[in-house]
Amino acid sequence: MSGAAFLSIRNGDILRLKDVPHLAPAEFRDHILRGVDSGWRIVSLFGKPIADRYVRLYAVMANDRQGSLSLCSADVTDQYPALTGECPQAHWFEREIAEQWGVIPKGHPWLKPVRFHEVYRFGTDAWGRDPSKKILPGVTDFFQVRGEEVHEVAVGPVHAGVIEPGHFRFQCHGEKVFHLEISLGYQHRGVERSLIGAPAKRVFHYMETLAGDTTIGHATAYAQAMETLARCKVPARAQALRGVMLELERLANHAGDLGALAGDVAYLPTASYCGRIRGDFLNLSALICGSRFGRGMILPGGVRFDLDEKNIAELLSRLNGIYKNLCGAVNLLWDSPSVMNRFEGTGTLSAEACENLGLVGIPARACGLERDIRFDFPAGIYRLAQLPVSTYTSGDVFARAYVRWLEVQRSVDFLQNQLATMPEGPVSETLAHPASETLTVSLVEGWRGEICHVAMTDKHGHIAHYKVVDPSFHNWMGLAMALRGEPISDFPLCNKSFNLSYCGHDL
């Protein structure tokens, strides 16, 4: 990737909209394909309507090794040559573009809706559906396998556990899964659309509940974007506190996931203890800001709550106690042959498949790919205190569990260091009005993986377009692929090892 088409930016940089390289659709496509061939990956690919019939496609790409992001755009009308055929990581993005703007990626191998909502531009439905009829989620074509003894199992959207709605279609031969197709969209709320015109008071609450278990992750990404647009410098102490909250969120979720993985293989001790320990971590968040999920902590311009010496001391001593318990509970897992037997070799993804599908977060690192925003594109406190990337190579359920455990250990280290050496000073800065006609890309490593927010302002400095990519958006396809050739009875275990968000995907 070089030449005029290449605009390299960093995480949290601001640039003027008119500086975004503008290409012809064919060039745009070539540019992305060449980039993907030479080690770049798609972070976000989305459309934004501009005058009349045009939709401007934006591509945000990342090169993890160089730590650089690149941006480019192209204007299309009602169709353009699809990328997915040659670049599978565009698959979900192109379906989204077709659904939202009625722009058809020509030659897309499996073009169907992602979230089942009405098209945002009147009269341009990509599938020519009757606009007077309500669009129902999950009503679409599914892959079918034909032949003797092949059967189809449909699971959800209503599940037996207290989990979010999603529909899973398995094509099975006996117990073996040939193909799994995942259909989501049941939780679509239209968050991105409601952000247009922000800053508004309500927006922040949307951000905190984009994916309820990633409150700090998404709130930080949004705050970071707003601060960049307003050219606001966040005080060091606020940055440290955000880091503390983000790692606490990671700890709580990883502890919960390790317990849930044990529960799925009916390994009782770890399942029960980790369930409780997750609550202990959540209580640490509550100690800081009064909310177990960190609601209300992050503020564009800083954080809302400070920590005094007494609370820091209590936080540290409680953290040490909880960590000791967690070590006991989790090490039981690795020491039980019956558990290892279930984890190892289950739901294996190759590093190559991971790379092709553009996976992020834990599933990618479990295949040995070094992808971690905190390391590759650090912002805030992570510029000063970098965490090593935790990877494992086998790409199976065990790897995904073990990467979580490595991250837990490193997050605890990070917390101990940060809490011991908190910078002094204020915890928030007043935020000016965002600059007009600018754009920023804000990346945060949430506990699930890479969170990407792209914000653009209009000439009054209001949000003209806002794009959120939750790590789940990249990773659902990974789950479907991980299940190929596996016994259907291992699906819940694989699913739990990815633990993707439904509402983070559906937005």
Added chain:
Amino acid sequence: MIAAWLNFLIVLFAAPFLLGIVNRTKAFFAGRRGPPLLQLYYDLAKLLRKSAVISRTTGFIFWLGPVAGLAAVFCAAMMVPFGNARALVAFNGDLILFAYLLGLMRFFTVIAALDTGSAFEGMGASREVQFAVLAEPALFLGLAALTLQTGHFSLSDIYASLTWETWGKAGPTLALIAAALLIVFLAENCRVPVDDPKTHLELTMIHEVMVLDHSGPDFAAILYSAALKFWILGMLIVRLAVPVTLGHPLPDGILFLSSMVVLAVLIGIIESVMARLRLTKVPQLLIVAIAFSILALILEMR
């Protein structure tokens, strides 16, 4: 005869209690207090007061399943001796009827599951039958080895004739049979490592998924049948492992009942310290049980 009736009534009444003990043991290992020991009784009482919801896609087989299953296991329970005390019904060859009554119970559960036409229940039925094909020979051959060892053809006679001397004489045989029966016990009662009675994940279930559509009194019948089955298969192991006869029905009965409680605790411990097997590995475990039974049989025939 009166004693046999009394014992039978004790079995009918006490069977759900054992599952309470299993759950409390598991709770102990999990660091929880756990449900009350009598929880299953409360559940049964609650379900009996409810009405059943029956899917429109099902036929009479669906409601026949739980009733026929309960009847079959009820009859099987009549043939199982209470420790060393004779069963209500005992005749030469009753062990074959016993094994087939359990088979009949499974048959009705399976066809009731298939009757719903649900993909889940079909999967569960397929798994249940697949594993039964391997569990039944293990049970049969184990009982055959016992028959050869004791020279009796009735469960009551076999178990009454077992003493510590039998262990001295044929220890390896009895140990192999006990191990085989324990594996059969875990498989037939859907315990860890074969199945997880506590899971909510339909795709991993074996037995639980077959009864998902049953509700109210039908479901109570299913839960109660399962508790009875737990008891009668457990008894086969307990009396084999602790063949002590004190010579008076009362202490004998108390000893037997406490051994059953110990078995329930043991099952609770097994469930607490290990994970479930991968479903594809379950047949391997059952083949081990068959191998144990065959080995016991060969030891007796030489």
